[in-house]
Amino acid sequence: MELGGYAAELIFEVDSHYPGNRVLLYNVYALAGRWNGAAEVRKTGREAELKYRSENLALAFALLIASPGSTIRISKNIRVCDDLPFRIQVCAQDGEREITVRDTDRFHHFRDGSCSCGDYW
Structure with missing residues (x-):
């Protein structure tokens, strides 16, 4: 503690x-x-009037509870916030974790710090 x-x-x-x-x-x-x-x-x-974004909170929570090497999947029924791809790329740089994000337009699959869409957000 x-x-x-x-x-x-x-x-x-x-x-x-x-x-x-x-x-x-x-x-x-x-x-x-x-x-x-x-x-x-x-x-x-x-x-502090922080703006809580559900996808950022989902990522933070998943990183806390998911075992190393496991895949993290985040789904959202509206467009994700603009800073999320950067945060996910940083989290996926170690090569041990894959992160998949689905928003209204497409699926994004992050591995080794890059996205399958070529960073087309």
């Missing part, structure tokens, strides 16, 4: 506006049964 909380605090120093960082810290508190801390993380996120 302490190590996870310390790591999350360091991540906040680098990028305090990325919602996935708050999801990470929230999950650390929740897994430890520290519900007051988890509630505080949500409260500060609302006060």
